[in-house]
Amino acid sequence: MSNGRIPQEVIEAVLKHHDIVDVVGRYVHLSKQGHYMKGLCPFHSEKSPSFTVTPEKQIYHCFGCGAGGGVIQFLMAIEGYTFTEAISGLAKEANLDIGTYAQADGHVQQNPEKTKLLEAYELAGKLYQYILKNTEQGKQAMQYLRSRGLNDKVIETFGIGYAPPQWDTLAQLLERRQFPLPLMEKGGLISSRQDGQGYFDKFRDRILFPIHDWKGQLIAFGGRAMGDVQPKYLNSPESILFHKSRSLYNMHLARPAIRKLRKLVLFEGYVDVIKAWESGITNGVATMGTALTDEHADVIRKQADQVVVAYDGDSAGQNAAYKSIPILEKAGVQVQIAMIPGGKDPDEYITSQGSERFVREVIEAAVPSIKYKLLYFRKNYKLQEDGEKLRYIQQALKIIADIPSPIEREHYVRDLVTEFPYSYESALQTLNEIRLQAEKNNKFGDNKDKAWNNVMNDGTPRERSPSLYRAYHNAERQLLAIMMYDREVAHYVERELGDQFNVDAHAALAAYLYAYYAQGFEPNPSSFMAMLQEADLESLASSLAMMGNSHGVNDQVIDDYIREIKKYPQQQLIERKREEMIRAERSGDITRAAQIGIEIISLEKQLKSS
Template structure:
């Protein structure tokens, strides 16, 4: 994707051609809430009660839980992880609008130019590794290994698998011959500096390119050919483009299928993803290692509501599944677990049993989250020992007690009763006591740990501190200004930047600049001109306000006077403090002077208030 600038007329055409309800509706299930409003669960944070609102008339969205807000372009930026120009191009393509780029490389920062150079070098590196695997003597052992593991030529091409030859600096020579700065590429994780110059990071390894969600190569993973080599996997070190905690392998190819199915299948390794893809799992991804982060979970929640964990059947794989299941559930995802036989991974299972059996018996028959947790505890405890058996029962009851549906609790209690040969009435009594104790400790709601989300959970929300009159006057004035060029020019003449809340003053400055270039009010287009997240959130909040009094000269005058009086009130308070201090230290002359200034200020404020009556 080009990083140049998109002309204003193209941005305007895109915003006029698309409907934010359609754009948001691909990610969020929206329901109508009023004449032009829709609401749904926020895609940017976990919640159970909808606080995410979309205004079709104004073409903006706002979450009253986490504060996210903006127009359709901003939504695509946040959900897809794209830049502003890329988001415009993304929407333009959907709307059938041609995009003309103004290429101004000289406007790029040095960092942007370096990132672009890295991306070009990564692409060249991938082609080099592919060529070595498929067309050289050095690559034949690796190609034979892949074939024996069941990798077809189609799979190798689709996932761009390559091979790093056993030379110390072959890639370094190729990159340098193409004019790349090896010192910069060392920072980009492709080479490293040794005693005799630059050396290749990867040698004698099968190479799996790692793409970002847009399909650009940003890193590589290298797997050894021989089991005696260590480490088994070697990744590109973290760079400005590659952060393991924020990357999912194969997301760029799986994304459309994930959206269609509203489901992600999460694997442990690259080979599992690739073999499962061939078997029919087109919505499969993998994290960079078994440790899943909250960033991974948040990313997955943007694309799907459900995750199926398909980890190795050994103890380590199941332990990782149990740990990561909790991370995913904490992010509000619905989680299931596809169980493999002990000591088998997806790759091995597919090799032994075939694609169809894998799809039906493993991916098509996952355990619920609760089933998996109960099985996990059953393996963990020795049921032949009374103490261990009691620990298993209490651990299981703790899991069952958290289920909201009585029918679910009944189902699992019956299974536990049969497994442990204990009366179900006894289990129900102990579970009931657990539920009561839990309710005493913490009322059930969404995002209990996040006070900013109290507005939509079960808890009593803490009322926000009352805002001063000038705060509301500034917001009401900005609301009207966003809808009127004439009013904005009037406010600019009378107030300029003299708004008392910093973010309000910044929004006013943007409005002055916007209407200097545009004769018609377009709130969606205005929001798209804002550069900072706080400004976007504030503008979206103001636009979502219920319309105040109708526009009238009297109302505007009242707003402006309310805003103008604040500096004088603050100045008066400051003068009073200074006079008290002068009296304390015995500076009579200064105290008299300040007293005179205070009388003048109080008279001015009194006259100001008379004018308002």
């Protein structure tokens, strides 16, 4: 049994050196609950823990979204690794040499166009850095960067470069190195001339900020003009490497600090991130001038529990910060907003006020999202006028009413009545009326998009409890759960039932189990799941593995399950015959209806005797 080119024996050797609690614990805060470890699922937004890690079985399973598997599947899901990358990373951590097996397995081998583009971007990055540091053309750009407070060390750290004003500096180099120029155009490095006679560089006379993916591979550039050229900033176009809606600048360098702190600082631009880095904020990333998306928020949620939004202090930046709150909170992170006085952006504030004040008075003084919302709306009202004041209080109470915690609601209501001459009781009564009306309007739960995560529990769960399955379906699940822990039972089921499982996914899982045991492997859910490499089957296997096999299993129980599974096709046939008989009766074909009735009686007798 092997996965691509990596034999199962090698996979088992890697798994033996890693405890799933240790690996998952790097990303999820786990607390002990009986024989299990529980925490908030990193793969979906939830308010109460449904993510379970079982040390004894070396598996994880989320009862909310259905995600599940072993150590390898967890790393693939949370880091975006291929199977081989996950195995190689775990082997490296354990100082295991898996040699030639670490080659990319055939079905996950990287797209050759993507590989070529990555090589081209790496070459382009080195070219632009060389031009900035070592040529006459780069002197002006270097002077500009230093005038912005960027020293040689930080320029080196972030790989900043300069694209000269000539039209085809990069295009010529790519052609000399025999890179396919049509592909280079497709990847956003060059553009074709209108007459079709050759290519020219995408970036000219711009300072270039390399954009990397989370692995550190250069995938795009952000180019800044030094003069009054428009646009001021120009990003690489979308390509097979670069997707603006989910790429975050500096994630590759910031990830260690983000993971350690479980906190991320979100900026708007490259220089803001770089200046903050110099100020000691090494967990900063940027959306690169594009609006925050749900995809960005999902990427952030996998790395952090808290986000400080540090957008520009002008009205556009603060509007963007306000819009980011529901996107981030929907993803399941706690949000704070950093407020920069004077309409400055982070870069300007650090330059004028210094790093220490930026950290202390802006980042560390960031306010909770609710407080920011109150301040954000407050500026729209003329509070010296009674009518405007009442309108603001009504608006503020609507915002406070959305807070799930009663203590937090009380805190903000008391803050409100301390400032304005109204009683706490009247404010609280109005608040409760707002909440009551909201509950009437939203009686189907608190999270309609994800019904399985509703506190009110009115939504349909993704994974039904066994009692809700039909008899044959539940028998198949129970049987597979036992087979995952008992090789002899698996062999018996293979002889007596084979591939006669009625649910396709169950039949597939059974086939994998037969093959797994045929290779002589011992029962081990984590090791078995490592060979599946199919998300739906991994989720199913983890769900079944959580059921275990400690529920009064004996030969009679196994035979009963097999009998129930074999009965179902005959039950379906009888049902179809009954429908056929009814159609014959309605059409007046009494003779045919009688014949079918006899067939049904015969089938039912066979079913009872089986």
